[in-house]
Structure formats: C-alpha cells, structure tokens
Amino acid sequence: MRDDRSPIVLPVAAIAVTVLVILAGMNVVKLNQIARDSAQSALWREITTQLKSRESRGSFPESLEALPLTDPDGGSAELLKLFEYQSDGASCTLTTVLRGKTKSAAFHQSLQ
Secondary structure (H helix, E strand, O other): OOOOOHHHHHHHHHHHHHHHHHHHHHHHHHHHHHHHHHHHHHHHHHHHHHHHHOOOOOOOOOOHHHOOOOOOOOOOHHHHOOEEEEEOOOEEEEEEEEOOEEEEEEEEOOOO
C-alpha cells in the first residue's frame, strides 16, 4: 500500500524547521542587543556617578580608561568605544547613544 502524503511531509517539515531556525536566530540577535544595551546602561550610570563625585575635586581623567571602573564589563574596550568622552582636566563631557537616543552629561569643577 502506497502513502501519497509522504512526498509532501518532508518538504513541509523542512520548511517548518527552516522557519524555526530563522526565528531562533532573530531572537539571539535581539537578546544580544538587549544584553549590550543593559551593559551600556550600567556603565553609563557608573561613569556618571564617578565623574559627578570628581566635581568637588575638579579633576577629571584624560580618558575613560583612567577611571577605576568596577562593573564587570566596564573595562572592556568594546563597551568603552560606545562612549564619547572629552576632558580638559577641569571639566568633561560624556555622550553615548543608547537605544537610539543620545545621552549626554557635562561635569565641571565645583566652586566652593
């Protein structure tokens, strides 16, 4: 006895598997972006907290690499590339694009 459905089952199963693999790949890309955004956001908070604390001393580092970052991913060159930092020693600016929005902060020596 011959089953006429057999020639259709394999191509349909192959298409279903292909679609599932594509969807899984899209989810991996999205999860990677979410993880990077989370790490970038945490690093933003740590950097701005440290720079704010330096306002009373009026001493800002020449580069972000000079900050004693404690965030586990904070010291990675890949993450630090997401930030634009400029300092003249007495003031500094920090800018990044996070989730499509530009975030910027400026810090200056406090006059006490």
